[in-house]
Amino acid sequence: MLGINCTVFEQEHFLNERQRDWSFGIYWAQSSLTECIPQSLLSRLNTAQVDPLHPPSPDDFIQVLNGKTTEELKSVPTPNYGKRLSNMWNKETKITATFEDGSELTGDLLVGADGSKSIVRKYLLSPEIAVLQPLPIMGLHATLILPSELAKKMVAELQDQVAVLTLHPAGLCVFFSIHQIPDHERPETWTWMPTMTFRHEGGHDGLTNPAEIRSVWDQYAEKFAEPFRSALLSLPQDAVIWRERLSQWPTVAWDNHQGSVTLAGDAAHPMTYPTFTKTDSDIQFSPADRGQGLNNAVHDAGNLCRALDQHVHDGKPLADVMAAYEAELVERGREAVISSGQNSMMAHDWEQLKLSPLFTQGIAGRGNGGR
Numbered sequence: 001m002l003g004i005n006c007t008v009f010e011q012e013h014f015l016n017e018r019q020r021d022w023s024f025g026i027y028w029a030q031s032s033l034t035e036c037i038p039q040s041l042l043s044r045l046n047t048a049q050v051d052p053l054h055p056p057s058p059d060d061f062i063q064v065l066n067g068k069t070t071e072e073l074k075s076v077p078t079p080n081y082g083k084r085l086s087n088m089w090n091k092e093t094k095i096t097a098t099f100e101d102g103s104e105l106t107g108d109l110l111v112g113a114d115g116s117k118s119i120v121r122k123y124l125l126s127p128e129i130a131v132l133q134p135l136p137i138m139g140l141h142a143t144l145i146l147p148s149e150l151a152k153k154m155v156a157e158l159q160d161q162v163a164v165l166t167l168h169p170a171g172l173c174v175f176f177s178i179h180q181i182p183d184h185e186r187p188e189t190w191t192w193m194p195t196m197t198f199r200h201e202g203g204h205d206g207l208t209n210p211a212e213i214r215s216v217w218d219q220y221a222e223k224f225a226e227p228f229r230s231a232l233l234s235l236p237q238d239a240v241i242w243r244e245r246l247s248q249w250p251t252v253a254w255d256n257h258q259g260s261v262t263l264a265g266d267a268a269h270p271m272t273y274p275t276f277t278k279t280d281s282d283i284q285f286s287p288a289d290r291g292q293g294l295n296n297a298v299h300d301a302g303n304l305c306r307a308l309d310q311h312v313h314d315g316k317p318l319a320d321v322m323a324a325y326e327a328e329l330v331e332r333g334r335e336a337v338i339s340s341g342q343n344s345m346m347a348h349d350w351e352q353l354k355l356s357p358l359f360t361q362g363i364a365g366r367g368n369g370g371r
């Protein structure tokens with residue numbers, strides 16, 4: 001699938017030499033599985049199932065019975081897809097979560113990794129304090145395949161990189177990244193993902209009409225030089241353009257109810273997807289680090305694992321390890337959110353951009369964003 005030449009060695013002489021003598025249950029790895037199997041086989045995956053007529057369902061479960069009495073000891077659900085968290089409450093050190101399907105679960109720790117509009121954050125801090133703060137920047141994204149000649153021109157602009165950022169003096173940014181390369185030799189097969197951002201006042205509800213979105217897309221696309229202009233305008237009229245108001249929530253500490261509820265990822269530090277990475281001394285442009293959100297989310301996950309390891313294996317109180325986890329997260333998250341928001345604002349103001357270290361030191365020396 002990746003176009004890498006490989007040879008697979010297997011001791012048996014043909015497929016099915018051994019009788020079908022084992023069953024596997026594949027649960028959470030299903031999403032990775034789809035990346036490992038070619039589409040031609042993926043569509044026939046059901047035929048390899050024990051019951052080809054039973055498509056996997058979020059309601060599937062495995063019963064655990066008492067062998068002597070057949071009394072049900074436990075019904076173990078296979079992945080908890082389709083579980084939308086709707087509410088939660090604490091009782092002493094326990095936390096109970098309720099879901100929209102009416103079910104509930106009580107445990108020792110709830111990790112709210114439920115994205116930028118986190119309901120867990122609202123529980124911890126109140127809806128008023130936890131509310132996502134809109135910025136006066138709108139983002140539009142689409143995916144497209146370019147005709148051969150145009151695709152070649154775009155490839156030339158990218159100078160062997162996978163993305164290029166174009167900043168327009170009118171306060172527009174377009175980040176053109178390659179989304180998928182099915183055939184390396186034929187750019188006309190590649191999928192591109194342009195992300196267009198621009199200043200746009202108003203709250204979360206602005207610019208929602210698809211016709212208006214398309215009109216804005218075309219109007220701003222016209223301002224860009226070739227081949228970017230044509231590439232943007234080549235988006236088919238019926239293509240979906242996703243819109244997103246850039247928003248943020250500078251992280252503040254929360255009461256974690258004796259270590260029983262916490263946050264991670266965008267729930268803890270929702271930020272803009274910046275075009276710049278700011279350090280103490282410089283602002284570096286790096287298309288590969290276009291956003292910081294996922295990187296911070298993965299960092300949270302690693303830290304959380306270490307904290308829980310200390311609780312489970314070293315016997316440290318949950319409240320203590322969670323307090324340490326959150327102290328680091330709140331400081332790092334707040335700084336990342338604020339600098340990300342500042343950088344996003346700056347990127348859409350040509351005058352500020354020209355005065356910035358990015359403009360005076362960064363772009364010119366780094367070509368089109370060199371890594």
Ligand SMILES: Cc1cc2nc3c(=O)[nH]c(=O)nc-3n(C[C@H](O)[C@H](O)[C@H](O)COP(=O)(O)OP(=O)(O)OC[C@H]3O[C@@H](n4cnc5c(N)ncnc54)[C@H](O)[C@@H]3O)c2cc1C
Pocket residue numbers: 083084085086113114115116119141195264265266267273288289290291292293294295296297
């Ligand atoms: C266009 C774009 C480009 C980006 N590029 C980059 C990049 O290059 N590098 C980078 O580091 N970051 C990037 N980011 C940011 C990155 O995508 C996020 O920071 C990251 O996805 C956050 O992960 P998360 O798991 O915390 O949240 P999410 O990915 O938002 O996942 C939250 C999950 O919680 C589920 N959920 C929500 N509410 C509930 C509920 N009530 N009950 C149950 N489940 C719920 C959602 O369905 C979702 O699956 C980009 C973002 C955008 C929009």
